[in-house]
Amino acid sequence: MFKVNENYLKLPGSYLFSTIGKKVAAYTAAHPEKEIIRLGIGDVTQPLAPAIIEAMHKAVDEMACKETFKGYAPDLGYEFLRSAIAKNDYQDRGCDIAADEIFVSDGAKCDCSNIQEIFSADCRIAVCDPVYPVYVDSNVMAGRAGEYNTVTEMFSNVIYMPCTEGNNFSPEFPKENPDLIYLCYPNNPTGATITKDELQGWVDYANKIGAVILYDAAYEAYISEADVPHSIYECEGARTCAIEMRSFSKNAGFTGVRLGFTVVPKELKDADGVALHGLWARRHGTKYNGAPYIIQKAGEAVYSEAGKAQLKEQVAYYMNNAKVIYDGLKEAGFSVSGGVNAPYIWLKTPGNMTSWEFFDHLLEDVNVVGTPGSGFGPSGEGYFRLTAFGTYENTVKAVERMKTLL
Amino acid sequence: MFKVNENYLKLPGSYLFSTIGKKVAAYTAAHPEKEIIRLGIGDVTQPLAPAIIEAMHKAVDEMACKETFKGYAPDLGYEFLRSAIAKNDYQDRGCDIAADEIFVSDGAKCDCSNIQEIFSADCRIAVCDPVYPVYVDSNVMAGRAGEYNTVTEMFSNVIYMPCTEGNNFSPEFPKENPDLIYLCYPNNPTGATITKDELQGWVDYANKIGAVILYDAAYEAYISEADVPHSIYECEGARTCAIEMRSFSKNAGFTGVRLGFTVVPKELKDADGVALHGLWARRHGTKYNGAPYIIQKAGEAVYSEAGKAQLKEQVAYYMNNAKVIYDGLKEAGFSVSGGVNAPYIWLKTPGNMTSWEFFDHLLEDVNVVGTPGSGFGPSGEGYFRLTAFGTYENTVKAVERMKTLL
Numbered sequence: 001m002f003k004v005n006e007n008y009l010k011l012p013g014s015y016l017f018s019t020i021g022k023k024v025a026a027y028t029a030a031h032p033e034k035e036i037i038r039l040g041i042g043d044v045t046q047p048l049a050p051a052i053i054e055a056m057h058k059a060v061d062e063m064a065c066k067e068t069f070k071g072y073a074p075d076l077g078y079e080f081l082r083s084a085i086a087k088n089d090y091q092d093r094g095c096d097i098a099a100d101e102i103f104v105s106d107g108a109k110c111d112c113s114n115i116q117e118i119f120s121a122d123c124r125i126a127v128c129d130p131v132y133p134v135y136v137d138s139n140v141m142a143g144r145a146g147e148y149n150t151v152t153e154m155f156s157n158v159i160y161m162p163c164t165e166g167n168n169f170s171p172e173f174p175k176e177n178p179d180l181i182y183l184c185y186p187n188n189p190t191g192a193t194i195t196k197d198e199l200q201g202w203v204d205y206a207n208k209i210g211a212v213i214l215y216d217a218a219y220e221a222y223i224s225e226a227d228v229p230h231s232i233y234e235c236e237g238a239r240t241c242a243i244e245m246r247s248f249s250k251n252a253g254f255t256g257v258r259l260g261f262t263v264v265p266k267e268l269k270d271a272d273g274v275a276l277h278g279l280w281a282r283r284h285g286t287k288y289n290g291a292p293y294i295i296q297k298a299g300e301a302v303y304s305e306a307g308k309a310q311l312k313e314q315v316a317y318y319m320n321n322a323k324v325i326y327d328g329l330k331e332a333g334f335s336v337s338g339g340v341n342a343p344y345i346w347l348k349t350p351g352n353m354t355s356w357e358f359f360d361h362l363l364e365d366v367n368v369v370g371t372p373g374s375g376f377g378p379s380g381e382g383y384f385r386l387t388a389f390g391t392y393e394n395t396v397k398a399v400e401r402m403k404t405l406l
Numbered sequence: 407m408f409k410v411n412e413n414y415l416k417l418p419g420s421y422l423f424s425t426i427g428k429k430v431a432a433y434t435a436a437h438p439e440k441e442i443i444r445l446g447i448g449d450v451t452q453p454l455a456p457a458i459i460e461a462m463h464k465a466v467d468e469m470a471c472k473e474t475f476k477g478y479a480p481d482l483g484y485e486f487l488r489s490a491i492a493k494n495d496y497q498d499r500g501c502d503i504a505a506d507e508i509f510v511s512d513g514a515k516c517d518c519s520n521i522q523e524i525f526s527a528d529c530r531i532a533v534c535d536p537v538y539p540v541y542v543d544s545n546v547m548a549g550r551a552g553e554y555n556t557v558t559e560m561f562s563n564v565i566y567m568p569c570t571e572g573n574n575f576s577p578e579f580p581k582e583n584p585d586l587i588y589l590c591y592p593n594n595p596t597g598a599t600i601t602k603d604e605l606q607g608w609v610d611y612a613n614k615i616g617a618v619i620l621y622d623a624a625y626e627a628y629i630s631e632a633d634v635p636h637s638i639y640e641c642e643g644a645r646t647c648a649i650e651m652r653s654f655s656k657n658a659g660f661t662g663v664r665l666g667f668t669v670v671p672k673e674l675k676d677a678d679g680v681a682l683h684g685l686w687a688r689r690h691g692t693k694y695n696g697a698p699y700i701i702q703k704a705g706e707a708v709y710s711e712a713g714k715a716q717l718k719e720q721v722a723y724y725m726n727n728a729k730v731i732y733d734g735l736k737e738a739g740f741s742v743s744g745g746v747n748a749p750y751i752w753l754k755t756p757g758n759m760t761s762w763e764f765f766d767h768l769l770e771d772v773n774v775v776g777t778p779g780s781g782f783g784p785s786g787e788g789y790f791r792l793t794a795f796g797t798y799e800n801t802v803k804a805v806e807r808m809k810t811l812l
Contacts, residue, residue, distance in 0.1 A: 001585070001617075001676070002526070002529050002616060002617055002618050002677065003525070003529065003677055003678070004680045004682065004685055005523060005524050005527070008524065008688060018481070018691055043477035043478045045475070046472070046475070047470050048469045053469065056466045056469075056700070057463060057466055060462045060466060061459075063663070064456070064459040065453050066451075066452070069452070069454070069662075071450055071659075072449045072661045075424070106512055106695070109693070109694070110693060110695065113692060114693065117411060118410060118411050118414065119410060119411055121549075123408050134692060134693070138692060138693060141523070141692070141693075179407070179408035179409070180408060209407070212408050253475075253477075255477040255478045256475075256476040256478055256698060256699045258695060258696070258697070258698045270410045272409070276410065279411070279414050282414060283414075283547070287516060287520065287547075288516060289661075290664070292662060292664045292701060293662045294462070294663070294700065295698060295700075295701075
């Protein structure tokens with residue numbers, strides 16, 4: 001008789017944001033009169049920019065007409081979008097990335113979770129701790145993580161790189177050599193960043209030990225400081241050791257539109273000389289069928305002059321929220337970090353509360369929803385994530401409410 | 407140093423439709439003056455129906471407005487779409503399927519290739535031969551298929567169920583017991599169908615041996631005969647042994663829009679009592695981020711009264727093409743089958759040509775593109791697939807051209 005993939009049974013509890021959703025739903029059901037402010041899940045609230053709306057309407061009209069109707073998209077994305085990405089996100093920044101090294105997808109979450117599939121089951125992964133749960137969970141499902149220890153809350157075969165106040169939320173090279181290194185900058189959940197020199201250090205390290213860096217740059221648009229790299233390909237040697245994943249969710253508000261991409265340079269080869277570019281292309285061709293034409297046209301509009309100007313404003317709106325949270329909570333006496341080059345504020349829970357205790361406290365006492373740091377890994381315990389993606393009005397209100405907690 | 411997933415290296419050649427694409431591109435480059443008619447890949451040519459276009463414009467406008475903007479979709483699909491599917495595709499046909507057993511996705515190709523992931527690596531799969539390549543290739547990538555034999559063109563650990571003229575393109579129960587049985591009706595590539603009694607036989611067989619049937623019903627809308635089941639859940643006992651996958655690509659022309667769904671009944675459990683419903687939900691929650699709101703609204707419009715009427719016409723248009731091909735080629739002396747409950751015509755290559763020989767012959771001599779039967783498996787050798795998804799004018803022209811071949 002058939003059996004299930006037993007690796008799935010090793011996953012502890014449910015996906016973090018599902019748990020939060022259930023808790024909030026239960027509270028709302030019991031207190032329907034309360035006005036909840038959600039700064040938990042990193043979901044945007046501003047409507048799509050006019051240039052994007054216009055492009056989508058136009059694309060919908062094309063689908064209505066025999067002469068301009070589009071069937072299956074090219075497996076790896078339309079040329080118009082791949083070229084716009086290569087030019088704007090890479091070549092204009094001096095990064096040597098060609099259009100045919102861009103793989104368009106329905107979002108960075110899918111790419112982040114699927115990318116492990118092209119690697120050997122024996123590869124050891126290293127992740128920051130705390131970390132976006134998808135990196136670890138997708139490897140658990142693939143049988144690469146080992147066994148879960150309920151005391152340490154760690155998997156036996158995963159190399160954890162703690163990011164704490166002690167190291168300024170910046171991981172050190174691990175003691176054991178990993179094969180795959182997940183890095184996310186600007187960081188989710190801590191909002192920390194990395195300088196170009198520091199990132200160059202990781203690239204050199206990866207090339208030296210023969211590891212691949214899986215670089216999640218979903219929050220790139222929020223970088224405000226000059227010394228922070230927008231892409232790992234700004235570093236020398238990254239073409240032989242790095243895959244970069246990007247999203248349109250946060251720079252263009254596409255969380256409900258779904259568009260992202262992954263960059264796989266052609267030089268990136270394993271110990272036997274097998275190129276990852278061809279493997280990822282094969283995965284796309286076999287297990288994916290392209291992003292919708294309408295959505296890819298929306299993506300193209302992100303790079304138009306009008307789109308760029310409108311989205312700069314949108315990002316500024318959220319970054320102002322980040323400043324409101326950061327300044328307000330700091331002034332109130334909270335210990336906060338992040339929020340300068342990232343839409344996330346990372347705060348220490350007051351009074352030695354655990355992350356989930358603080359979550360309940362915040363939800364029940366002032367009706368604000370955030371994300372418990374421990375949900376991102378054991379080193380996140382005692383921390384809490386707030387996002388800047390609310391409306392300005394709600395953000396101000398949430399901060400005022402939180403001030404009453406101290 | 408890191409290594410790749412070596413299972414990928416076991417895949418023979420490239421994905422079938424990529425190979426065809428390259429051959430056609432090379433021919434077109436060499437003969438730019440020739441007018442090629444494409445009846446190869448199953449891609450639609452009719453524009454989206456007006457009801458769908460209207461729904462999409464409306465949804466785009468909602469995304470433009472703060473009050474109606476939608477961020478992340480619910481992991482498993484919007485309630486409005488899941489309910490419409492459950493009602494129209496199942497409950498109205500007397501099938502006991504609830505809305506929360508519907509998992510909305512970006513297409514049946516993704517679901518068909520991802521579904522194997524929730525099963526043990528030890529599960530043995532059985533497939534029809536010829537077969538949609540994605541079923542086998544996704545299992546090869548997961549290491550479940552064994553080794554490829556270049557002589558037999560079969561994988562050592564896959565149970566092949568030949569579908570030939572001899573058994574009227576209807577597979578027999580395999581001699582060895584499989585754990586996962588892929589069935590596709592109406593069938594791609596042969597266009598064959600199954601009666602309700604025959605399908606009940608498969609359900610009984612699966613329940614008896616403890617196997618799961620992965621039932622691909624992507625072409626359900628093309629069923630024209632009364633005795634052909636539209637869903638496997640029309641059979642008694644299917645809730646304990648069957649997963650059904652459906653697509654909007656062929657009933658609504660969504661090949662470039664991307665929408666599909668998978669049904670996982672809650673009773674479906676493995677040898678240890680683990681429910682597949684929860685596992686598939688966990689996969690969706692961890693490795694997928696929902697279909698775009700705009701696309702799900704388009705899906706909802708498929709079930710509106712206007713949408714239903716418009717799509718009935720669209721399907722009739724393609725089925726008329728199928729009749730043109732079937733009747734025309736039969737009259738010309740070809741041996742043909744399919745085309746009555748499916749948009750595919752399966753023909754025997756004339757003069758003992760191999761499938762690829764006939765492909766080249768057809769491309770070079772009359773500039774018509776089809777799909778070589780051998781691309782779907784060894785028992786497809788000597789056969790050829792034509793699709794009804796072209797325009798009427800091109801379909802008539804292609805048949806006229808093909809008549810000159812005999």
